[in-house]
Amino acid sequence: MGALENIKDFRKYSNQYLAAFTGTLLTFSVIASYGWTSPTLPILLADDSPLPITSDESSWIVSILVLASIAGPIPTAWAVDKFGRKYTMLFAAIPTIVGWVLIGVAQSVPVLYISRFLSGISYGMQYSSMPLYLGEIASDTIRGSIGTLLTVMAKAGILVEYSIGPFVGFRTLAWISVVFPSAFFILFMWMPESPYYLLAKNDQTSAAKSLRWLRKRDEVDDELNMMKSAVEKSKQNKGTFRELLTAGNRRSLIVVLGLGALQQLCGSQAVIAYSQQIFEEVQSGLEAHESSIIMAVIQLVTATLSSSIVDRAGRRPLLLISTSGCAIGTFIVGLYFFLQQQGVAVQSVSWIPLIVIMLYIISYTIGLATVPFAVLGELFPANVKAVAAAMYTMFASAVGFGVAKLYQVISDELGTYVSFWIFALCSSLFVIFVYLLVPETKGKPLDQILEEMRFSQNRSLTNCCKRGKTVKL
Incomplete structure (x- = not known):
């Protein structure tokens, strides 16, 4: 009976899933470019490298993306409201x-x-526009699973690179990989624009369509009126970076920026x-590329599971379990x-870090890799969602650049264990952050979530004022 109901639910929401799947092909393509380094760097660093690089150059190849x-969200915050979510994502x-074409012809x-710089621009643009689009096309009951599809597709992109990369030349891998963003561009042109954006442009006819x-139904007047009311409310305040710092949005901003830092x-x-390279150090008995492929499969399966249970x-x-698991896993490794x-x-226990890394990936993927993007689309009013998404992506990317660049430096100078213990310490501290500040938004209408966030912050301000304290948020 449960399976039958699931089939009926999928049919009911199939167009939403189709639009989300087609849109997140962009995520697949962009994250594939990040996963490209794992199978490629060992080839480029080898003695018989087709394009010799140094260890320092390898860290720049990773971190430049x-x-x-960081720059991607800057034009995106303007473009999503000027040209729409759909055309911004196509661009x-x-x-x-x-970027893929350049790798295919690279001789230096x-x-x-x-x-890598060009792929990074796409990376920033899609992560500051995709959550916005997904959050606005989804029904309340499936908004979480639609939002986490972004991560499912990201993990699928990594798996493809890990699976193909060790067996082909790095230029051949690039020519294969360019197919995916090209397919996105062709298919997504046929998908609908966000009805919220169309209402913001006073195009009610197109929004209704x-x-x-x-x-998948003709009677949408009630929901359309609710959307129209939300858009009209959002127009009362201009969607700027300054608007994010108002009393109604500050706690939401702290939450999403904290989650962005935690992800990195x-x-x-x-x-x-x-x-x-990590699996080569572990020396578990499996080939390093085999361990990487297993890890990527586990990531994809776990991301899919997370999308169904979020x-x-x-x-x-999910966030508390995920963060705790990451802290324990990185400490043990x-x-x-x-x-x-x-x-x-x-050597006799070399299987332990292999198993722990797999459990770490499960912990990360089931919560931290998926939930923040769902939360990002839920905590802000429509007029500042684009700005909030841009701020989130820029902040997370800045932290991510530090991690990507310094990991190799710290590991070379002090030892790989130092890098992993830093990750363990950061994860442990963020368990407290998640417990104290992240709200539960499961199954709640967006208007209710926004009201609860404002009420919670106002209550905190009132309580602090009663105690005679000055509050800084």
């Missing part, structure tokens, strides 16, 4: 297409740098970008590398 992603595919390291297609400081990006289990429980560096015979 993240650094460039975001162009730099990554060019600077060309690789340029290609878009909503009818998404909901738990070590996930370093593990993804340098996975083959609207049932809730946001807070760091301990293994520490003992290894001290000359302790750890």
Whole structure:
């Protein structure tokens, strides 16, 4: 009976899932460019490299993409309200297409740098526009699973790079990879624009048409009126960066920026970008690329599971479990590398870090990799969602650049265990952050979430004032 109901639900929401899946092909393409480094860097660093690079150059190849992603949200925050969510996302595919082509013809390291920079622009643009689009096309009951589809597609992109990269040349891998953003561009042109954006442009006819297609029904007047009311309220305040600092939005901003920092400081990006090199140090008995492929499969399966339970289990429980698991996992892996560096015979237990890294990936993917994007689309009014998404992406990318660049430096100078213990410490501290500040938004209408966030902040202000304290948010 449950399976039958699930089939009926999927049919009911199939157009929403289709639009979300087609849109997140862009995510697939952009994150594939990040996963590209794991199978490629060992090839480029090898003695018989087709394009020799140094260890320092390898860290720049990883981190330039993240650094460039900081710039992506700047034009996106303006473009999503000027040209729409749909056309901004289509434009975001162009730099990554060019980036893959440059890798395909690259004969020098600077060309690789340029290609990574362009892919980084796409990375920043899609992460500051995609959550906005997904949050606005989804019904309340499936908004969480629609939002987490972004991460499912990201993990699928990583899996493809990990699976193909070790068996083909790095230029061939680029020519294969360029197919994905090209497919997104062609298919997404046929998807509808966000009805919220169309209402903001006073195009109620197109908004109704878009909503009818998404909901697969003709009677959408009630929901359309609710959307129209929300848009009219949002127009009362101008959507600027300054607006994010108003009393109604400050707590939401603190929450999403904290989650953005946590996504990076738990070590996930370093593990993804340098996975083959990490597994080579572990010496578990499996080939490094085999371990990386297994890890990518686990990521994809876990992300898919998370997308199906985020609207049932809730946001807070998944985040708390995820952050705690990352803290424990990175501490244990760091301990293994520490003992290894001290000359302790750890060969007999080399399976432990392999298993722990897999459990770490499960912990990360089930919560931290998926839930923040769902939360990002829920905590802000429509007039500042684009600005909030841009701020989130820029902040997370800045932190991510530090992680991507410094991981190799710290590991080379002090030891890999130091990097993993830093990740463990950061994750432990953020368990407290999630417990105290992140709200539960499961199954709640967007208007109710916004009211609860304002009420919670006002109550905190009132309580602090009663105690005679000055509050700074």
